[in-house]
Amino acid sequence: MRSFELICPAGNPAALRAAVDAGADAVYLGFRDETNARNFPGLNFSREDLAEGIAYAHARRVEVYVAINTYPQAGNLAPWHRAVDDAARLKADAVILADLGLLDYASRTHPGLRLHLSVQASAANAEAIRLYRDAFGVRRVVLPRVLTLPEIAQLNSEVEVETEVFVFGGLCPMAEGRCSLSSYATGLSPNRQGVCSPASHVRYEPRGKALASRLGDFTINVFGEGEQAGYPTLCKGRFVSGDSTAYLFEEPTSLNAMDLLPELKAAKVHALKIEGRQRGKAYIAHVVASYRKALDAFDKGMAVPKIDLEAVVEGGAQTTGAYKRAWR
Amino acid sequence: MTSNQPARLSLGPVLFNWPVDRWRDFYFRIADEAAVDVVVVGEIVCNKRAPFIAPALDEVIGRLSAAGKEVWLASPILVASNRERTAMHDLVDCTDFAIEANDMGALMLLEGRRHAVGPFINTYNEATLGWLARRGAVTVSLPAELPAESVEVLAKAGGETGLAVEVQVFGRAPLAISARCYHARAHGLHKDGCQFVCGNDPNGMPVRTMDGQPFLAVNGTQTMSHSYLCLAAELDRLQAMGVRQFRLSPHDLDMIRIIRTFRDVLEGKRDGRGTVKDLEAIIEGPVSNGFFHNAAGAVYVDAAD
Numbered sequence: 001m002r003s004f005e006l007i008c009p010a011g012n013p014a015a016l017r018a019a020v021d022a023g024a025d026a027v028y029l030g031f032r033d034e035t036n037a038r039n040f041p042g043l044n045f046s047r048e049d050l051a052e053g054i055a056y057a058h059a060r061r062v063e064v065y066v067a068i069n070t071y072p073q074a075g076n077l078a079p080w081h082r083a084v085d086d087a088a089r090l091k092a093d094a095v096i097l098a099d100l101g102l103l104d105y106a107s108r109t110h111p112g113l114r115l116h117l118s119v120q121a122s123a124a125n126a127e128a129i130r131l132y133r134d135a136f137g138v139r140r141v142v143l144p145r146v147l148t149l150p151e152i153a154q155l156n157s158e159v160e161v162e163t164e165v166f167v168f169g170g171l172c173p174m175a176e177g178r179c180s181l182s183s184y185a186t187g188l189s190p191n192r193q194g195v196c197s198p199a200s201h202v203r204y205e206p207r208g209k210a211l212a213s214r215l216g217d218f219t220i221n222v223f224g225e226g227e228q229a230g231y232p233t234l235c236k237g238r239f240v241s242g243d244s245t246a247y248l249f250e251e252p253t254s255l256n257a258m259d260l261l262p263e264l265k266a267a268k269v270h271a272l273k274i275e276g277r278q279r280g281k282a283y284i285a286h287v288v289a290s291y292r293k294a295l296d297a298f299d300k301g302m303a304v305p306k307i308d309l310e311a312v313v314e315g316g317a318q319t320t321g322a323y324k325r326a327w328r
Numbered sequence: 329m330t331s332n333q334p335a336r337l338s339l340g341p342v343l344f345n346w347p348v349d350r351w352r353d354f355y356f357r358i359a360d361e362a363a364v365d366v367v368v369v370g371e372i373v374c375n376k377r378a379p380f381i382a383p384a385l386d387e388v389i390g391r392l393s394a395a396g397k398e399v400w401l402a403s404p405i406l407v408a409s410n411r412e413r414t415a416m417h418d419l420v421d422c423t424d425f426a427i428e429a430n431d432m433g434a435l436m437l438l439e440g441r442r443h444a445v446g447p448f449i450n451t452y453n454e455a456t457l458g459w460l461a462r463r464g465a466v467t468v469s470l471p472a473e474l475p476a477e478s479v480e481v482l483a484k485a486g487g488e489t490g491l492a493v494e495v496q497v498f499g500r501a502p503l504a505i506s507a508r509c510y511h512a513r514a515h516g517l518h519k520d521g522c523q524f525v526c527g528n529d530p531n532g533m534p535v536r537t538m539d540g541q542p543f544l545a546v547n548g549t550q551t552m553s554h555s556y557l558c559l560a561a562e563l564d565r566l567q568a569m570g571v572r573q574f575r576l577s578p579h580d581l582d583m584i585r586i587i588r589t590f591r592d593v594l595e596g597k598r599d600g601r602g603t604v605k606d607l608e609a610i611i612e613g614p615v616s617n618g619f620f621h622n623a624a625g626a627v628y629v630d631a632a633d
Contacts (some may be wrong), residue, residue: 074485124433147507176452
């Protein structure tokens with residue numbers, strides 16, 4: 001009996017196979033359009049890709065979850081309805097949804113379809129989770145990355161649905177699904193178009209020996225000579241307030257909760273999620289295999305091996321994020 | 329149908345950490361002098377600040393009600409800790425007042441009861457609006473980032489279900505909420521020992537880019553726009569779409585004059601486009617309306633037809 005389900009990202013069919021082969025219990029993915037929150041050029045799945053991916057995964061007893069987790073556009077619900085219908089038709093094991101209207105549609109139209117609540121719905125308390133369970137029969141909730149371990153434990157003692165938490169990858173310091181920072185700077189929205197700090201609006205400007213990174217009309221960072229220039233994700237930028245220039249919201253860093261497996265188990269978390277649908281198959285294979293190794297050791301009651309993931313984390317820096325109260 | 333009803337102005341909750349005396353005096357002036365129909369009251373950003381306004385809350389509600397304003401109590405945006413949950417239960421269970429829900433937890437507790445849905449619950453489409461209406465919502469305040477095309481569909485759907493759709497037309501746009509306090513972090517403090525440094529910035533703490541360009545404003549755990557969202561020039565178009573309620577977000581500015589300006593535009597006494605420069609002078613800063621025009625939220629699009 002495994003302590004946790006390991007939920008892994010797949011941005012394309014090759015990444016799906018890499019995740020399955022490296023030991024995922026389930027992979028999550030999205031269609032190639034604005035219906036999912038990782039709507040990046042060259043990523044995601046056609047209907048045919050999904051059918052093949054599901055066949056590959058199911059043959060190896062791995063589940064496939066389809067994220068349809070943006071907020072449908074007023075007056076144009078059809079693409080989102082079609083995404084839910086196709087996921088159901090192709091026998092996805094669950095759909096991951098955020099929008100109330102879409103949850104209502106899915107629960108009425110496909111009563112047998114397993115519904116997970118996306119992190120984009122930002123359900124951070126037991127009352128909110130009860131609403132999603134009672135109204136739509138949601139079976140699992142992906143918790144926003146704003147909760148401490150004691151808060152997660154308390155929540156799991158009160159709700160009857162499974163909870164899934166992020167353990168590795170990019171870290172949103174804001175409550176997900178409630179952030180319009182990217183939309184303010186670029187006009188493209190995580191909630192509406194499924195993109196945050198989109199590459200189409202990124203520019204790098206040499207300034208003498210320095211390099212500025214810009215998003216839309218705004219400078220997000222300026223890197224000195226010899227400093228490694230990172231991607232200008234808005235909330236990981238350097239800004240000026242008062243007299244100080246600093247990473248005001250969050251340093252360029254990745255979440256890594258591998259050291260917290262005992263605490264996550266004690267908190268009765270059901271599933272652990274790795275972030276990174278925009279990542280290549282080598283990254284996916286490495287991170288998933290590392291977590292598989294750690295979880296297998298944990299399941300056998302052995303000490304979790306020290307696994308160095310530093311080479312694949314953003315800016316070479318790792319954090320346990322909101323799980324520890326001091327992060328706040 | 330709501331199409332023949334007169335337009336209403338509403339005042340959202342004060343989002344900043346103002347001293348209680350200033351907070352109370354502000355609402356007394358609103359009660360006595362401001363041409364708003366609806367006033368939404370409550371601390372919705374940070375639970376740690378709620379005790380500050382608590383002693384004046386009853387007095388403020390009484391004064392506003394006596395002045396004929398419709399008063400709603402708003403629930404917090406982000407509810408995670410036990411303390412925040414207790415506060416949410418107290419608000420919903422222990423008051424007879426009408427509540428504006430800003431989190432799904434509060435919405436769950438309000439089932440079957442007449443309530444409003446605030447702008448921090450994601451209402452992006454008519455299916456969600458219909459679901460909220462069936463659960464007892466009478467007013468839905470739309471998220472600031474919605475473009476005109478969406479607002480139009482939602483206003484029409486609201487009209488068909490008898491639900492009032494509200495749009496923010498003035499004030500810094502709320503852009504994000506976190507469990508982390510950025511005001512404390514900027515001062516080298518943690519949220520637990522924040523010393524309430526957010527009180528230093530009655531309109532939010534300015535955040536500039538490394539090039540010195542004004543960009544954002546931090547309000548404790550909340551991040552807002554530097555520019556002030558302003559849809560004065562779009563009021564006619566919004567009314568033509570069927571929007572009947574317009575929200576202004578309070579700032580440490582001459583709000584009485586700002587409210588008067590919007591009222592005059594609604595009543596046809598002033599031209600909306602002509603007021604934008606006047607509003608910029610009061611704000612002493614830029615305005616933006618990009619979200620409504622399907623552009624970057626930070627920009628101002630001249631709404632010439």
